Structures are given as structure tokens and as C-alpha cells.
Amino acid sequence: xxxxxxxxxxxxxxxxxxxxADAVPGVSGGTIAFxxxxxxxxxxxxxxxxxxxxxxxxxxxxxxxxxxxNGNFILALMSGIIISFxxxxxxxxxxxxxxxxxxxxxxxxxxxxxxxxxxxxxxxxNIAVSIFLIIGAIIAFYISKLPSLDTNESPWFLFIAGAxxxxxxxxxxxxxxxxxxxxxxYKALSDAIHHIDLKKIMVFSxxxxxxxxxxxxxxxxxxxxxxxxxxxxxxxxIFGSLNKVWxxxxxxxxxxxxxxxxxxxxxxxxSPFSFDGDSQILFAVILMVLGFSTIFILEKLGxxx
Numbered sequence: 001x002x003x004x005x006x007x008x009x010x011x012x013x014x015x016x017x018x019x020x021a022d023a024v025p026g027v028s029g030g031t032i033a034f035x036x037x038x039x040x041x042x043x044x045x046x047x048x049x050x051x052x053x054x055x056x057x058x059x060x061x062x063x064x065x066x067x068x069x070n071g072n073f074i075l076a077l078m079s080g081i082i083i084s085f086x087x088x089x090x091x092x093x094x095x096x097x098x099x100x101x102x103x104x105x106x107x108x109x110x111x112x113x114x115x116x117x118x119x120x121x122x123x124x125x126n127i128a129v130s131i132f133l134i135i136g137a138i139i140a141f142y143i144s145k146l147p148s149l150d151t152n153e154s155p156w157f158l159f160i161a162g163a164x165x166x167x168x169x170x171x172x173x174x175x176x177x178x179x180x181x182x183x184x185x186y187k188a189l190s191d192a193i194h195h196i197d198l199k200k201i202m203v204f205s206x207x208x209x210x211x212x213x214x215x216x217x218x219x220x221x222x223x224x225x226x227x228x229x230x231x232x233x234x235x236x237x238i239f240g241s242l243n244k245v246w247x248x249x250x251x252x253x254x255x256x257x258x259x260x261x262x263x264x265x266x267x268x269x270x271s272p273f274s275f276d277g278d279s280q281i282l283f284a285v286i287l288m289v290l291g292f293s294t295i296f297i298l299e300k301l302g303x304x305x
Contacts, residue, residue: 015080046216104247105284109291136236141213161185162207
């Protein structure tokens with residue numbers, strides 16, 4: 001695929017959107033990739049990282065290696081993801097602590113639009129496709145109800161957490177950051193990034209790389225042999241994740257972390273009219289519309305390619 005500098009800048013913009021989404025527990029960067037039209041190319045590119053790629057490097061040189069790798073695409077996308085993820089994670093922590101209704105409203109609107117745009121790519125509906133749509137929704141809804149574990153900072157745990165979370169990050173509808181929270185690794189990773197703890201970041205990154213290379217082959221195979229069913233499952237994931245990003249929550253139970261600070265353990269979605277406190281309905285609706293519109297912009301950028 002012949003691309004110009006403008007095309008790679010657009011890919012970097014999509015990477016920025018993916019990184020920002022992945023930094024928020026409950027939102028998937030995979031959803032952004034899917035809507036913006038780069039998901040299958042991303043999976044294809046990742047799954048092509050194998051021994052033959054490195055044989056090309058040693059036998060033919062860097063230029064053929066870079067072309068086979070789809071290196072310009074990876075560089076443009078990853079630069080956007082990394083810059084956005086690292087910078088937005090701090091902002092996300094602040095917004096989730098002090099303005100949770102507003103940030104969840106934006107992403108709720110974003111995900112509602114995502115359901116439509118992912119679902120419309122299913123070319124043929126039948127019983128099997130419908131069943132997998134329901135299965136995907138049930139799985140994502142169940143994950144959204146799981147309580148989080150206590151923080152664990154051991155190297156092996158961070159490695160495994162990285163491998164599991166990266167699989168979620170490339171699945172539309174399942175949030176890698178939320179998986180990190182469930183596993184008890186989100187705080188450890190955010191602290192490592194904040195304090196530039198290279199050892200912990202490296203261990204997590206290696207785990208993520210192993211998980212990414214392994215899982216991408218499965219996704220590539222599923223898209224090749226069961227395209228509509230895979231799309232239905234992913235659409236179900238996105239639909240089921242709406243419970244997690246619903247802005248108005250009621251805390252059912254709390255837990256005390258290792259520092260003696262109380263944190264919500266289990267929450268349930270409630271009506272904004274029964275919310276205990278300022279429901280901020282007007283601003284919430286505006287941000288939902290803004291999130292919804294953002295998906296239309298990304299989808300338009302994706303369709304141009």
C-alpha cells in the first residue's frame with residue numbers, strides 16, 4: 001500500500017486516540033482501531049512478526065525487512081499510542097478521581113457509536129452470528145462486574161499481567177486498563193510510569209510483546225475463516241462493556257488497599273435521577289454527543305483510506 005506523509009500523520013492521530021482510550025479503565029483502544037479502519041491491518045502486521053521476517057533482515061538487509069514488517073505503519077501508529085498513553089494516563093487518573101461522570105459520559109457516547117459502526121460491517125446475519133453476538137455481550141458484561149484485586153508488583157506477575165492486558169487492548173470492547181485493575185496491576189504500572197521505573201516497565205512490556213504476538217495469530221485466523229462470527233463477537237464485547245462506562249454508579253462495597261485508603265470494590269449502574277450528588281446531566285449529555293461525534297470523525301478518516 002503506497003502511502004504519503006499525510007496518510008502516516010492520520011495513522012499517528014489514530015494512534016493518539018487509541019492510546020488515550022487504552023489509558024482509561026473501561027475503554028478499549030481496539031475499538032478505536034476498528035472504527036478508524038486500521039484494525040485488520042494492525043492484526044495482520046503484528047502476526048507477520050516471525051522468524052521469516054528476521055531471515056529477511058539478515059539475508060536481504062534493512063530496507064526489505066522494514067517493508068515486510070510494514071514498519072512505517074507500525075512506527076506511525078506506535079508513536080501516537082505511546083505518546084498518548086503515557087501522557088493521558090496521568091490526566092485520566094485525575095479525571096477519574098475528580099470528574100468521573102464527565103469522562104465516563106464522553107466514552108459512553110463513543111462506545112454507543114462504536115456498536116453501530118462495528119456491527120454494520122457484518123455482511124450476513126444468521127443464527128450463529130446472533131448467538132456469538134450475545135455470547136460476546138455476556139462475557140464483556142461479566143468482566144465489567146468483576147471486583148479488582150490488591151496491587152501486586154512482583155516481576156512474574158507484571159509479565160503475566162502485560163500478556164493478558166495487551167490481548168484485551170487489541171480486542172474491541174474489552175479494556176486492557178480495566179483488566180489491569182481487575183488483576184491488581186494498574187496502580188503498579190501507573191506508578192512505574194510516573195517514577196520512570198525502567199525495570200518494571202521493561203518486564204511488563206516483554207510480557208505484552210509475548211501476548212501480542214501470540215494472540216494476533218489467533219485473531220488473524222478467526223478473521224480469515226470466521227469473519228462475520230468474529231465481528232459479531234467483537235460487537236457483543238463492545239455492547240457488554242457499556243455497563244462499565246455508564247457514568248452514574250452506586251458503590252455497593254469498599255475495600256482498603258495496602259496504604260489504608262478505601263477504594264470502591266463493587267459498583268452498580270443507576271439512573272442519573274437517583275444519583276446521590278450532582279449528576280451533571282447537562283454536561284454529561286454534551287460529552288456523550290461529543291464522544292458519539294468523535295467516532296463519526298474517526299470512521300470518516302478510516303473510510304478515506
